[in-house]
Amino acid sequence: MLDQKLVRNELAFVAERQQVRNLEIDQKQFSDLEARRRQVQQHCEDLQAKRNASSKAIGQAKAKGEDAQPILDEVAKLGDSLKSAEADLAQVQQELSELLLGMPNLVDDSVPKGTSEDDNVEVRKVGTPREFNYEPLDHVDIGARNASLDFETAAKLTGSRFAVMRGEMAQLHRALVQFMLDTHTREHGYTEINVPAIVNQDSLRGTGQLPKFEEDLFKVIADNDYYLIPTSEVPVTNTVRDSILDATELPIRYTCHSMCFRSEAGSYGRDTRGLIRQHQFEKVEMVHVVKPDDSWQALEDMTSHAEQILKKLELPYRVVVLCGGDIGFSAAKTYDIEVWLPAQNTYREISSCSNCTDFQARRMQARFRNPETRKNELVHTLNGSGLAVGRTLVAVLENYQQEDGSVAVPTVLQPYMHGQKSILEKGD
Numbered sequence: 001m002l003d004q005k006l007v008r009n010e011l012a013f014v015a016e017r018q019q020v021r022n023l024e025i026d027q028k029q030f031s032d033l034e035a036r037r038r039q040v041q042q043h044c045e046d047l048q049a050k051r052n053a054s055s056k057a058i059g060q061a062k063a064k065g066e067d068a069q070p071i072l073d074e075v076a077k078l079g080d081s082l083k084s085a086e087a088d089l090a091q092v093q094q095e096l097s098e099l100l101l102g103m104p105n106l107v108d109d110s111v112p113k114g115t116s117e118d119d120n121v122e123v124r125k126v127g128t129p130r131e132f133n134y135e136p137l138d139h140v141d142i143g144a145r146n147a148s149l150d151f152e153t154a155a156k157l158t159g160s161r162f163a164v165m166r167g168e169m170a171q172l173h174r175a176l177v178q179f180m181l182d183t184h185t186r187e188h189g190y191t192e193i194n195v196p197a198i199v200n201q202d203s204l205r206g207t208g209q210l211p212k213f214e215e216d217l218f219k220v221i222a223d224n225d226y227y228l229i230p231t232s233e234v235p236v237t238n239t240v241r242d243s244i245l246d247a248t249e250l251p252i253r254y255t256c257h258s259m260c261f262r263s264e265a266g267s268y269g270r271d272t273r274g275l276i277r278q279h280q281f282e283k284v285e286m287v288h289v290v291k292p293d294d295s296w297q298a299l300e301d302m303t304s305h306a307e308q309i310l311k312k313l314e315l316p317y318r319v320v321v322l323c324g325g326d327i328g329f330s331a332a333k334t335y336d337i338e339v340w341l342p343a344q345n346t347y348r349e350i351s352s353c354s355n356c357t358d359f360q361a362r363r364m365q366a367r368f369r370n371p372e373t374r375k376n377e378l379v380h381t382l383n384g385s386g387l388a389v390g391r392t393l394v395a396v397l398e399n400y401q402q403e404d405g406s407v408a409v410p411t412v413l414q415p416y417m418h419g420q421k422s423i424l425e426k427g428d
Helices: 004-009 011-019 027-063 069-101 139-143 151-157 167-186 201-207 233-240 292-313 359-364 389-399 411-417
Strands: 121-126 243-246 252-261 280-290 317-321 333-341 346-355 366-370 375-378 380-388
Touching: 004 011, 004 069, 011 027, 027 069, 121 292, 139 389, 167 252, 167 280, 167 292, 167 380, 167 389, 167 411, 201 233, 201 359, 233 252, 233 280, 233 359, 233 380, 280 292, 280 389, 292 317, 292 333, 292 346, 292 380, 292 389, 292 411, 317 346, 333 389, 346 389, 359 366, 359 380, 380 389
Parallel strands: 243 366
Antiparallel strands: 121 317, 252 280, 280 380, 317 333, 333 346, 346 380, 366 375
């Protein structure tokens, strides 16, 4: 959530920054609500002052032996008026809060303008796509051998956009998870954490999924406030909600493997084939909680940690900075990492790494004690995929496929596959 004082005092600046997102802020709506808040708040303060003065007069009247009943009646009326005014103030403050909760983070000055992913700006490209002397298969056709990657059975069990993995395919998927976790914990200094896959509304509100994006979530039961997590960013980041951290506890670096669940309400018809866009998928997440001065370097570090996974897997990829029209609600700046998929002859997103500055922290009231100012200040939060496991599996299957239909196992994954150098060999 944006700082209400910032919006109040620099509304034109806030509106200008939101235009980078192609979003027009209703400045009049906010200004009118703010003017009403000031008016009602002043009325409350005036009534409180009058009631205090009258209450003092009661004692003075009694001390003089005078009849205090008229003053008592006046205090009672003032009390009723104050209760009504306080209810009005609570209402206008609620309206302001709802307006602010629906307002996205301010993008950083370095974020380019644009309307869609077509306007994202390439930062770097790493690795050279493999040249095939045959038409490369996509991961769906590769996984069809022995029903290793089975969408028909998943559709029978649940519905569309789910998958069943068998045998070596399931083992390779699990190997990717363990490889990612080991790399982040042993080489990048993360602490592994395991969190619930179900969260409450406060958690989703804290990281910005609610109230604006409820349609993209799976609610557990209609009459409670539990939701399946869209990403472990939600519970992991919320571990510091309503906390005041000591400065020595920062930075916090967590990595977490979890199931993720998304209804994909806004992407109907896109990527319906295969694993690219599933309702249930797995990710290894990275979350940083840092001091404000450290968050921009943390974004570069986190992005490099995600890149290291792809470098170790020897998968070609590129890094782009998202434009204002494509960046997420809570992010001030985001790098997308896109891996090369031969069957699509293009790069596809496999990780997003975002600096959310103090936007989530303000919603969560996540703070730290600044030893320099001796004040409690908001932390900065960052999150990124390190990586999306299913999409990494897709990239491995397509980039390491062999002409006979088998798939070579990347060298770094072979220890996790008991030394196995290929899967889906003929006759398996």
